[in-house]
Amino acid sequence: MRTLTAKRVRAYVWLTLLCIFAVLPVAYVFLLALQTNAEAAALPPTLFPASPQFENFSVVAERMPLARYFYNSVVFSLSTTVAVILTSLFAGYATTKLRMPGRRFIISMFVGGILIPPAIRAIPLYTMIARLNLVDTWAGLSLPLMATGFGLFFMHQFLKTVPDSVVEAARIDGCSESRIVLQIVGPLVLPALVTLFIYNFLFRWNGYLWPLVVTRRTWTTLPVGISVFKTSEQLITWNLIAAAAVVTLIPVLGLFFAVGGRIVKGIAMQASK
Amino acid sequence: MKISYSDRLSATGYLFVLPAALVMILFTLYPFILALWNSLFTGFAQNLQYVGLQNYIRLFTSSRFWNSLFVTILFTAVSSGISGFLGFLAANWLVSRGVRFGQFFTAIIFLPYVVTPAIATLVWQYMFDRRFGILNAALNSVGLNGVAWLGSPVSAMLSLILVQVWFTVGYNLVIFSSGLQAIPKDYYESASIDGATESQQVRLITLPLIVPTVVLVLVLSLLSGFVNSFVIAQILTGGGPFRATEVLMLLIYKTAFEGFDIPRANALTLVMFLLLFSTSYMLQKWQDRVYHGLY
Amino acid sequence: MTVKNTTVRFFVFLCVLMIVAVASVSAGGAEEREDGPQTFRMYWNTNHRYDVYQQVIDDFAEEHNLVVDLETFLWPDMRTKLLTDFSGGTVPDLIQVPAPWISEFGANGLLMDMTEQIAAWPESSDWFEPAWIEVTSEGRRYGMKNHHTTFGLFYNRDLFREAGLDPDAPPQSLREFRDYMEVIAEELGPDILGFAFDQDAGYLVNFFANSDVPQLIDDTEIAINTPEVRQSLEILQEIAANEWALIAEPGASYQTARRAFIEGSVAMMLSGPWDLASLADLAPDMDYGIAVPPHLEGVEPRTIVAGTAMGIPVGANHSDLAWELMQRLTDLEIQVAATQEAGMLMPRQSWADDPRVQELPGVSDFARIVPFAVPFDIEAASRGLSDIMWSGGGGDLTTQLYQNIIYNRRSASEALETYVREGNRLLNQ
Structure with a gap:
């Protein structure tokens, strides 16, 4: 019985590591989106914004018809x-x-x-x-x-x-x-x-x-519309790139949190064919 | 003459298939055939010249093509292997060790699969950045030197593979969990009564029984490897350094959109299509042989 | 039970999504396109969407009772769009693209031949001569430049001072460039370095021109196969190999070098006037200068032209109107205003002579350099040899050569040999 417990603990550790691996980039883009210009440019890179900058989203929205893209x-x-x-x-x-x-x-x-x-x-x-x-x-x-x-x-x-x-x-x-x-x-x-x-x-x-x-x-869609932020030859600070990314990610994450279990089951259904 | 019942059913069947078939034929197969026909020409738009198989001959004599083919196979094989192995291990822990919060773990590890690939890859690229990336910052903070993640052929390929594993490991985990859950528990019980160790159980019971799952994982990895490889390579490395990460999908894109050589890109596509098709077909055959051989 | 819950949540998600979408669009005000006035379509680079151009376009639209559909893209997407538009016959009326594309498309018969119109237009003599070379293929002109830029060596005076270098003496020769780099790496490294290599191979072109090679192609041969070029490449490779410079990774964006310079972690970068605005915005206090890119000893310093040109696709619905708009957008007053707004450089001599331009810091440095700038690989463009091109991100062979230099795989002369051999093969095919 002791060995089983030890094995279980090891399983928890590995699974937790996998979870961190999975979540890290997604969490990072959210944190970036809330940083100030200075924080996004700082070296070494900052993780947590001192005070969340929600106006980054309005800056992005000012540069493009974000609402229209979203609707499309x-x-x-x-x-x-x-x-x-x-x-x-x-x-x-x-x-x-x-x-x-x-x-x-x-x-x-x-x-x-x-x-x-x-x-x-x-x-x-x-x-x-x-x-x-x-x-x-x-x-x-x-x-x-x-x-x-x-x-x-x-x-x-x-x-x-x-x-x-x-x-x-x-x-x-x-x-x-x-x-x-x-x-x-x-x-x-x-x-x-x-x-x-x-x-x-x-x-x-x-x-x-x-x-x-x-x-x-x-009929420009969101990913096409925000691509301006990806490869511009001019400098765009990363907090704005991340803010544009977050707008695109929110609906899919919403879908995921609403019906994540269903997605998982859906794959299982496919697999059992 | 009386129309039989089964004829009527068939007619309804064709009617029901019609909308989907129309869309497929008009918007997928017909453009595909046009693209294949176009691969026999050279030139652009209205100024096309028929050249027969010359595009294909040029392709097979081009070292850039063979490099791409090799890179694609390497990327797909290694990333599917790692991702499949990790997915299997995690699924095995979840199912056989009675881990709690299994649903929670599964959902979290699955998360990357729903994230827009172009965006996720862009974030990864930023994380890999030699100077501004958080990966090197983390290495520095524990006293290690930063790595040029994307700066050398080998490490660039490994970075690409890492991102693809990130995308797919949760998906593979889910597929394997369902495959494992389908194996009756009493197989294991009687095996452990006979004194089989855990690794023996995995080797002798689990693996043979999940062959179909393995094949499914491989086919899906193959497809997602081909599709994702474009986005990942395009954004992370642009195919470099030294074409070390120039996967076929990227080569097709560059040939068409940067080089304006659409016929050649079409020829490349056909080669890739045949490759995908034959590989998935062979995997399917392998499954039939191995799996049915067991009973 | 779980299925039911999921289904409920799923429909809640659907409803929320639709409500948000509808609400956001009614708040943002969806544009309704009315019938009636004709539509004039143009493609423009996203970063060049200046207010002063918008004003010209608005006036133009009103005078001709047109709806102007201005679509903006970055270069890679613009190329994708143009390729599909040319294939599908849905070309816009006016395009703004990197200048070499004009001769490339022109040579393929995709752009209107404008030689006669331009010759009959008196103001065309005001253009810098090299500006016309770039839009020419086999003697015919397929467009005209509207931004005429060039590269300069940006250097940070504060970092020069910190390293004990003279802040008013930027390196002139390639040898000096290398020595400066060594000093900076010794004094300030490894956190602060002398230079940043971009991921874009095209930026290397400055060093060729400054090695006494004015043109990439000399009739039937690649012209960069000279001992001078080899020597320049070897110096650059030495800089990269000693890690005296920050080296952008292959898929990196232009951000890496720019950001490093703005943050003061590299002392020099190669860039153009397009960065003046972001420098003013993000590093307003930086004390920096702009010099001609370093050249090989004993060689006359040169710079390379860059920039964009406008053209009219074959089959455009409103080609006459497009030609009119081209003239209006390049009016001297408009050019000066665009320079004042965004620091962009323009192709007119009278623009360079204008006191309002000469008093702008940064811009004036470039305005001094730009009349001497020459095109480098325009012939490759008009022959459709994208693999050996340097402008527009660099073709495949170009990228191989550049990556061999900065990631230091094969020796500079070996890498150059491969480029020349493959390039000559393509040239004579």
Whole structure:
């Protein structure tokens, strides 16, 4: 019994170290964001601001329409994510429960899509969007991301675990197929849908290249908008860079603290397939 | 002629797949095919000339490409290895030693996964800074000399790997925990009654049973290694010093956007796509063989 | 139960996010774009968005009943945007880019040939001659410079005094530069050093020009393959190897050297007028001077031009208006006002002669240097050889050479040999 306790203590120590490793950069960016210019420039570097400088955020907001970027990011991330959930749910239902011929081909097409690097699609895709006259519109930004290979693959894997008997019982009751999807299967796999939501939201919120390419001033998203603070040839003090970063991080951290447990479970679901 | 029930179901199936398939075909596959077609040309925009496979030949005879390939494989393999190993160890502690607050630990270690990569990497770059970074400040405060984290080929690569491990270790931890939890407890109980030590238990029971989990971790690490490697290398080192961290994704980006050589970048992309595809396929096959061989 | 709680929290998160988004945009006032007036699109560098330009643009918009969409980017993103715009046929009406890009794009047929317009414009003779070289490809002009800058050696007089050096005698030759560095490292090091090497290989170009090589390419050959250049590189490598200078890491931003200079942890840096504003802002009390970058003994000192130029993409909707706006933005009064606002240097002779410019500290130092500045690698740009270019962050081969010098891997002459060999191969392909 003593050895087990010792082992447990060692496990705690290692896990705590891992936690510090994980949290350090995130905590540091928050601390930086609250420092004064002098503190951010001091050598050796300061960690804790003497008095938190919340006006750093207003300085950043003065230099750019931060609110507009934020709004754009939210609309873009939310709308594409809702669309991905719907398209993936229906497509996944079709490939698992409707068994039409050619479904293997469809699945492999989607899986192949996961492996196509986004950077290379950007140019031909932009050319298409430009021909459609959709540059710098919500549609141009969002349409290409309304279904993803990952989404279908994820839902396909998950819907496989829903027993066919559930679907058949509903059919006998006279439900139409779309009603089965929306009112029976959908609620049944709600945890999976929430997980997919979180993933997709994160991907879109963190995306850079596509929003950069396809937006102008109207639909600029937050990561693109604040990039000014990254590589300027002029000196920008680090507290301001960090403040801009914090604005971008807050929503994803909010999502994490609200449903962190769900993210963790979601991965576990994937793993148990 | 009467339309059979299963035909009707199939028709509904196609209808349900249609929205997703349309988006995929129009906005992913079609641009991809255009990009591949474009890789057979040289020039820019309207002034294209057909050159056949010349872009590919130039690619395979370019030492810069082979260097990138090597760097990418090194980065992906080492970071997946370390991150997977750490994730497994931590998951093993959490599951088998009955650690309390497991959910809490898992959530915290997972945190980096949700952070915007471009921002997190930028912060890391600042932390690595030789003069202004807190890592060297910490070393100095305990009486050690600061390190040029990103200044030499080896340490730059190690720094990149460190950041990638930071991103992925929590994710791997979660996957491994679920894989471990799925192993019935009584396997271990009977093994310890037979006198097996803990390390024997891990080797003889745990490892063989979590092969699918390992493969999943490897495939996901491979993907995230490729995707993240671009952001990490671009921001931390720009591919330097001496191209020691110039991963393929970065080379593609530089070829297209700095060199304005889009056809060549497209050729590179196809090579990378094939590489990714074949590796994940082989891993899947390996899993089938090993895993099904056990039963 | 847990699922339910999570679901509730999830929807709370969603609601909060939407409320914040909507509230923030209604507070910030979303811009509504009305139909009616035509839109004139222009790309501009984020750091060059001066109030005086905004005023010119506003007036221009009002006179022509236009909506001007001014989009600002930093150089890497600007290049990405332009590449996709050229491919997609959605070019803006006017762009402001690093000058070598103008000849690069021009040579690729992506920019309007403006040779005739410029020749017919009387004021073009007021431009410094080198300013036109930079926007020319095979004899045709594809744009015009609007900022005409150069590099200078910034030196901190207080640190010179502390190290026992004459605060009014900045190093002139490369040998002196090296000796100063040794003294500073001995007296003040290791916390305070003599110089900071930037991560940007392009900054090395100053030392080539000052080694009696006026141009990167001499017709069919790389011209920096000389004993003088080799000697300069060896001195620089010695400085780096002895750790007499702060060396920025490869992915670092321009911040490293600038910050070190502003904080007084390096005594010298190579930079341009674009840093005058941040120096005034962040180190108002610093006693510093600006000198011509150090040159090799027995060689005539030179400086390299840098700066930005404007051009009109082929297929622009309002090319005539763009040409008009180009002229208005480079009006002498506007240039002087921009200098007063941001310390930027301009391409007109009458600007350099203007008393209002000459009385500005810092700017006047540069204004003395800038007429003698020459372009260095413009031919590489117009031939599309981005790998061997020095301006714009440095191409791949350039970066290899530079990193070999500052991280001291291979000897300077070996590294130079590789650059020359590979460069010649590209040139003659």
